[in-house]
Amino acid sequence: MLKLNKDYHLTRRLVLFILLQMYWDVVLSQLHYIIPEESKHGTFVGRIAQDLGLDIGEINSRMLHIVSRDEKEYFQVNLQNGILFVKETIDRESLCPDTPFCIIPLQVIVDKPVQMYRVDVEIEDINDNSPVFSSSVTNLLISELRPAGSHFPVKVAADPDLGTNSITNYELSASEYFTLDFQKYMNQIRSLELVLKKPLDREKQSVHNLTLTAYDGGKPRLSGTTHIVITVEDVNDNAPVFDQPFYQSSVSENAVHGTLVFKLNATDLDFGKNGEISYELSNTIMEDVRDVFSLDIYNGEIRVKGEIDFEKTKMYEIHIDAIDNGDHPMVGHCKVLVTVVDVNDNPPEMTVTSLSVPVPENSPKGTTVAIISVHDRDSGSNGKVSCHISANDSPFNIIPAFMGDFSLTVNGPLDREKKDQYEVVVTARDEGFPSLTVSKTLKIDISDVNDNAPRFLQSVDIISIKENNPPGSHVYTASASDPDIGQNSFITYSIIDASIDGIPISSYMSINPENGKIFALVSFDHEQVTFFQCHIKATDAGLPPLSSNLTLNIFINDINDNAPTFSPLFGGLTIKTPKSSQPGHLVTKVSATDLDSGYNALMSYHFKDLNGKIPFVISQQTGEISLKRQILESDNDEYRLVVVAQDHGEPVMTAITQVYVSLVESGEELKFDHQDYRNEINEFSDANIYLVVAICVISSIFLITLIAFTVLRWQKYRDEVNDLKENYKICSNTGGSWMYSQHTQYRVCSNPTQGRNDLIVLTPNSSQSVNLEDYGAQQGYQPKHPNPDWRYSASLKAAMQGAVHMEGAAVLRGAAVGLEQQWPTVSSATPEPEGGEVSPPVGAGVNCNSWTFKYGPGNPKQPVPQIPPDFPENFIIPGSPAIISIRQDQPSAQGHKSNFITFGKKEETKKKKKKKKGNKNQDKGNNPTDNNDQ
Known part of the structure; x- marks a missing residue:
């Protein structure tokens, strides 16, 4: 009994170890769900996205998916709400046979970035299987000699469910001879026996019919039945007996065939053949046990017969029958529990x-x-x-x-x-x-990522294009390479915006963005453009795009597309040459120009269509025509020379002109100088002709405008003079006479309607007389100012030198009143002028209606300027059409006199233009404009 308890505890520890191993996976998982088996498609398992802390809005874009070790996908995640649900119906018995806990491990994986979670789904057993016996009828042969209390093993029913859903109870139909006995190992009924309550009497009843019912503990409670037919035999009364009813052993997995597992030993108290024992495997064990182990019928040795795999079965339970050889064989029973020991036979x-x-x-x-x-x-x-x-x-x-x-x-x-x-x-x-x-x-x-920019073989290249190229011609192919692939290596070409003489370069060149072929959009002219630069940009299609540049130095090569041209003056030109000229005498020189360059513009000259022997020769290089011999009497008086200018291009282009040479006597006067004429011819060009024409047109327009302006101004002046005559009395009465005011200021009174440039101003001097240069110069009269620093302002000088011509007569009278408008003067360059100063109002222009006359510092009171006694009443200002008349009235009550200055029109006189040089100098010396600084 003590040994039995020891074996029982050992078995319990082993079972606990196995259960602990199963629970270990559950503990290590991040989420654990439990669902019942046989759940239909769509059954809710759990809110996996919420439980894992994932954003429901991201599980679709991050491609959440489930990976299971099994080939079947029992579960699926709704990517809209993150709910884990059943995809296929799960049968726990087929998925996890003989396993107390059925756990399906899942890997939940999301991308971008990659994250992995461990989720375990435990399949909870339901009572979906009824207990089933292996056969519907069980036949037992029991000797009548068997004493009461004898046990007869019966094959147990099978129920793939677990726990309370498995078989929890057996019931036997009512019988006075038999009762049912069963024991539980690990909460499971593993053995079932019929117990004889009292000895059998075959003479009373030889056959006993019993009904055995197996019940599980599920809800609802399910059951299975079998019929037991017991035949009573009156034979051998002692059955073989094992030394213990329960044995334990172990065997390594992958043990070779024939490996001894355990040796049984049973005894029988009978003698003779009734005591002879043979061992057999009980008919109650499973077929997989029979496939793995073999039993020696004579010595009871259990050996390995088949393949032992720890990963398939970790423990085997073997039921052994010991049968004697009596006429009525009796059987003894025992159990052997074989534990499989794991070896490292499975690679990862x-x-x-x-x-x-x-x-x-x-x-x-x-x-x-x-x-x-x-x-x-x-x-x-x-x-x-x-x-x-x-x-x-x-x-x-x-x-x-x-x-x-x-x-x-x-x-x-x-x-x-x-x-x-x-x-x-x-x-x-x-x-x-x-x-x-x-x-x-x-x-x-x-x-690939776009980490390489397109590269040209060289950053600068030189190409040449012949002028007059056809528009649209291919001139160059830009080629760049990009070590990237796909979209990152797709290169597009473009021309960087630039301009040539203000014209965008896109008007000259174009590029195919796909293959980099560059085309000339226009026909180039070397005479207009000889060189320009074009910058090509190669850009890939990556994100972000990368680019590099290529600089093309484009030269326009000249071709011979321009013929030489002579100046129009050479056409029909007649050159006079003395007959007495010596050989080598230069007659004339012709020159042709060619817009091309290089050899295409290199000129050579020769005569064409020569009739007879002419005394002239032409230099091929310079075009100089000279005498090659003496002029003979037999020579003609006039020669027509046809000169051909030829360039050196391909093809050769020429120009023709004619030169007429007239041979004259040496005594005749030449009408023009050959050398000057030749210089004029050489310097004359089309540009000069165009310039002369433009100047003539502009000058004509200017003259017409000036004449029209003068006519309009003259009409306006006549109207203003008439108005001035009518307003003369008003102006003289209000203005008073030439008087010296308290501020030593003089103001010119004029018609307010008169133009600003219609004023003539007479400036007082130190000798109280009007400084009129013509009169003073002729009479030797030299007026002096009190201060030698008297000067006019620059503005007044300009006004006096450009005095306005007026028709008719007008009187300007000085007034003893103060200045009505105080304007800043232009001649403020002198900080403290010591002399007098005449200033126009700033902003009013030179021809203003109000002028102010000042004397030196502090403006000391000066005597009223007086007219010299020998000053003529009428005199003429040189260069002016006006006649000035000055008269002086009697002194007024205040002791002042009024001086009246009258302007009248000067009579025109016809004078001859021939003047001697001395008279010119004298007139120049009497010009009032030369004495403005006095």
Whole structure:
């Protein structure tokens, strides 16, 4: 009994260890859901996105998906609300047979960035299976000699459900001879026996019919029945007996065939053949046990017959019958519990659950490339697995993530242009002895990013285009390369905006954006454009786009497309040459111009269509025509020379002109100088002709405008003079006479309607007389001012030199009143003028209606200017059509006199233009404009 208890505790510990191993996976999971088996499609499991803390709006874009170790996908996630639901109906009995806990491990993976979660779904058993006996009828043969209390094993019913849903009770139909006895191991009824309550009497009843019913503990309660037919035999009365009813043993998995597992020993108290014992496997054991173990019928040795796999079955329960050889054989029973010991016979299983390829070449360190799940069906240290990468120089690294899961991450810089694909060999190794490994090669493609700009073979290139090229002709092909691929290497070409003499370069050149072919949009003319630069830009289609530039130095080559041209003056030109000229005498020189350059513009000259022998020769290089011999009497008096100018281009182009040479006697006067004429011819060009024409046109327009303006002004002046005559009395009465005011100021009174440029001003001097240069110069009269620094202002000088001509007569009278408008003077350049100063109002212009006359510093009171006694009443100002008349009235009551100055029109007289040089100098000396500074 003590040994039985010891074995029972040992078995209990072993079972607890197995259960603890099963619970370990549950503890390590991040989420644990429980659902009943047989759940229909769409059954709610859990809000997986909410429980994992994922944003529902991102699970679709981040491609949330579930990976299961099994081939079937029992679950699915609704990407709209993040709910995990049942996809296929789950039968726990077929999925997890003989397992107390049925857990389906799931890997929940989201991308961008890659994240992985561990979720376990426990399948809860439901009572969906009724107890079932292996046969509907069980036949038992029991000797009548069997004493009361004898036990007869009966095959138990099978129920794939677990826990309370499995078989919890057996009931036997009412019988006075038999009762039912069963024992539970690990809350399960593993053995069932009929117990004889009292000895059988075959003479009373030889056959007993019983009904055995098995009940499970589920709701609703399910049951199964079998009929037991017991035949009473009156034979051998002692059955073989084992030394103990329960045995324990162990065997290593993968044990070879014939390995001894256990040796049984049974005894029978009978003698003879009734005591001879044979061993047989009970007909109550499962077929898989019969396939794995064999039993020696004579010695009771249990040996390995089939394949033992710890990963399939960890424990076997073998029922043994010991049968004697009596006429009525009697049977003894025992049980052998065989535990399978695990060995490291399973290499790790590697599965790539997520592979994010291709990997961008700019991926930072730590970017997850793949998630690798490694599982080892062994247990203990044999099931512990580690992963590593074989190559040491690989830019990738593998790190553990969760239990059995590893992440392949970027561990170094990636450059697709150097290497666009990696073969990473991932090796998984367990900790068994000897350790087992498995390797898997991952091909990781490196995707391109736009990290290389297009490159030209050279940044500067030179091309030449012949002028007169056809518009649209292909002149160059820009070619750039980009080591990137795909869109990042798609190059488009463009011309950078620039201008040539203010014209956009796009008007000259165009480029095909796809192949870089450059076309000339116009026909170039070397005579207009000889060189320009074109900047080509190559841009890829990456994000962001990268570009580089190419500078094209474009030269326009000249072709012979312009013929030489002579000046129009050479046409029909007649040159006179003395007959007495000596050989070598230069007659004339012709010159032709060519707009081309180089050899295309190099000229050579020769005569054409020569009739007879002429005494002239022409220099091919310079075009100089000279005498090659003496003039003979037989020579003609006039020659017509046809000169041909020829350039050196291909094809040769020419120009023709005619030169007439007249031979004259040496005594005749030449009408023009040959050398000057030749210089004029050489300097004369089309541009000069155009310039002369333009100047003539502009001058004509100016003269017409000036004449019209003069006519209009003259009409206006006549109207103003008439108005001035009518207003004369008003002006003289209000203005008073020439008087000296308290402020030593003089004001010219004029018609307010008169134009501003219709004023003539007479300035007083120190001798109280009017300074009129003509009169003073003729009479020797030299008036002096009190201060030698008297000067006019610059504005007044200009006004006096351009005095206005007036028709008719007008009187300007000085008034003794103060200045009505105080204007700042233009002649303020002198800080403190010592002499007198005449200033017009600033802003009013030179021809203003109000002028102010001042004397020196402080404006001391000066005597009223007086007219000299010998001053004529009428005199003429040189250069002016006006006649000035001055008269002086009697002194007024205040002692002042009024001086009247009258302007009248000067009579025109006809004078001859011939003057001697002395008279000119005298007139020049009497010009009033030369004495303005006095």
